[in-house]
Each structure stands twice: as C-alpha cells, then as structure tokens.
Amino acid sequence: MHSRLLTGLALLICAAGLWWAYDSFQSRYLRPFENQPTLFDGSQLRLPAQLAGPGKVRVVHFWDPACPCNVGNQQHLSDLVSQFADKGVTFLVAQKTGSHGQLPANLSTLEPVVNLPGSEHLPASPAVAIWDQQGNLAYFGPYSEGAVCNASNSFIEPILKALLDGRPVNASNTLAVGCYCPWTD
The missing domain is CATH 3.40.30.10 (Glutaredoxin)
Structure with missing residues (x-):
C-alpha cells in the first residue's frame, strides 16, 4: 500500500514536471500562426x-x-x-x-x-x-x-x-x- 502511494506520487510529480516543461517551451518558442492581415x-x-x-x-x-x-x-x-x-x-x-x-x-x-x-x-x-x-x-x-x-x-x-x-x-x-x-x- 505504501509503495503504491509513493509510485502514484512519483508519477504525479513526473507528469507535473513534463507539463511545466511543455508549457514553458510552447510559450517561449511556439507561436500560433494568426491569420490577420x-x-x-x-x-x-x-x-x-x-x-x-x-x-x-x-x-x-x-x-x-x-x-x-x-x-x-x-x-x-x-x-x-x-x-x-x-x-x-x-x-x-x-x-x-x-x-x-x-x-x-x-x-x-x-x-x-x-x-x-x-x-x-x-x-x-x-x-x-x-x-x-x-x-x-x-x-x-x-x-x-x-x-x-x-x-x-x-x-x-x-x-x-x-x-x-x-x-x-x-x-x-x-x-x-x-x-x-x-x-x-
């Protein structure tokens, strides 16, 4: 039970870290193409x-x-x-x-x-x-x-x-x- 909790917590921390890295990269380097003249x-x-x-x-x-x-x-x-x-x-x-x-x-x-x-x-x-x-x-x-x-x-x-x-x-x-x-x- 204790190891499941630690594994779940580790997965949650990894997911949060990956989301932060993706969001940081996207806001810094990716720019949506705006179709405005x-x-x-x-x-x-x-x-x-x-x-x-x-x-x-x-x-x-x-x-x-x-x-x-x-x-x-x-x-x-x-x-x-x-x-x-x-x-x-x-x-x-x-x-x-x-x-x-x-x-x-x-x-x-x-x-x-x-x-x-x-x-x-x-x-x-x-x-x-x-x-x-x-x-x-x-x-x-x-x-x-x-x-x-x-x-x-x-x-x-x-x-x-x-x-x-x-x-x-x-x-x-x-x-x-x-x-x-x-x-x-």
Missing part, C-alpha cells in the same frame, strides 16, 4: 541622406532578433544575397531599436543602417524595403505571404529582377498575411 505602409520610409539618391538597387532587411518568424526568412535572405549581390544590389539591415542579437554568420556582411527615417512606423517584421537605382522606394512589405518564407512564395525575386532589367516597380504599400512580429513595443 498586416498593412505595410511605406509612405513615411526614407533612406538616410548618405544612402539616398541615384545608385545601386538597395535592399533593407528589417530584423528583430527576438522574432521567431526569422528562422525561414534568414535562409531566404542569404539566398537573395548570394543571387543578387554581384548584380548591382546592396543589402543592408535595420535592427529593431533596443533589441540585442547578431545575424547568422552567412549574413554578417549586411551593412547596418541606423536611424532609418520612418522605420519607427513599421507595423511588423521581418520586412523588406527596396529602393530602385534612382533612390525611389519601389517595394515595402513582407518577404512573402504565409506561415513560411522561401523563394517559391517570395515577392522579392520578381521585384529585384524587374528593377535590374530597368522596369519600374511601385509597391510601397502591401497588405499580407504571414508570420510577423510587432516592430513597435
């Missing part, structure tokens, strides 16, 4: 003076190190850099103010941009802004739509190809559903 409005977004004006196509990656949505996005960004960096595209990164973290080693070559005018009004990240060769904002929004981001559902490759071919793009306001984290606290 996010409006990316680039009307206030500007390049800093030292980067503005005619030049290369410029891609700014908006990055929040704490956002779990970065996982697939960073591999896609790495693919974009390897595909377009030698074709006249400059890749930059704007990190969320007050956040701490480093990009993976394969993205450490991205030039940081601080105090990007209008970035305080960003709705969410990960996001991307693309300026054409004349310094005009051509695109602002997410990398893709949906729960994951990759080249097969990306908005970015067609835009970069169009700009590099000399075709104009004007998509600075985008409504999309995907895995995003709030940019402002």
Whole structure:
C-alpha cells in the first residue's frame, strides 16, 4: 500500500514536471500562426541622406532578433544575397531599436543602417524595403505571404529582377498575411 502511494506520487510529480516543461517551451518558442492581415505602409520610409539618391538597387532587411518568424526568412535572405549581390544590389539591415542579437554568420556582411527615417512606423517584421537605382522606394512589405518564407512564395525575386532589367516597380504599400512580429513595443 505504501509503495503504491509513493509510485502514484512519483508519477504525479513526473507528469507535473513534463507539463511545466511543455508549457514553458510552447510559450517561449511556439507561436500560433494568426491569420490577420498586416498593412505595410511605406509612405513615411526614407533612406538616410548618405544612402539616398541615384545608385545601386538597395535592399533593407528589417530584423528583430527576438522574432521567431526569422528562422525561414534568414535562409531566404542569404539566398537573395548570394543571387543578387554581384548584380548591382546592396543589402543592408535595420535592427529593431533596443533589441540585442547578431545575424547568422552567412549574413554578417549586411551593412547596418541606423536611424532609418520612418522605420519607427513599421507595423511588423521581418520586412523588406527596396529602393530602385534612382533612390525611389519601389517595394515595402513582407518577404512573402504565409506561415513560411522561401523563394517559391517570395515577392522579392520578381521585384529585384524587374528593377535590374530597368522596369519600374511601385509597391510601397502591401497588405499580407504571414508570420510577423510587432516592430513597435
């Protein structure tokens, strides 16, 4: 009788410990995919003076190190850099103010941009802004739509190809559903 009580108590303690571990993991690392549209409005977004004006196509990656949505996005960004960096595209990164973290080693070559005018009004990240060769904002929004981001559902490759071919793009306001984290606290 006494050993049954101890066994039952041990099982109860193990079950409680497993439940606590599962709940802790879920609240920290798993995030439900919310099917809410996010409006990316680039009307206030500007390049800093030292980067503005005619030049290369410029891609700014908006990055929040704490956002779990970065996982697939960073591999896609790495693919974009390897595909377009030698074709006249400059890749930059704007990190969320007050956040701490480093990009993976394969993205450490991205030039940081601080105090990007209008970035305080960003709705969410990960996001991307693309300026054409004349310094005009051509695109602002997410990398893709949906729960994951990759080249097969990306908005970015067609835009970069169009700009590099000399075709104009004007998509600075985008409504999309995907895995995003709030940019402002």
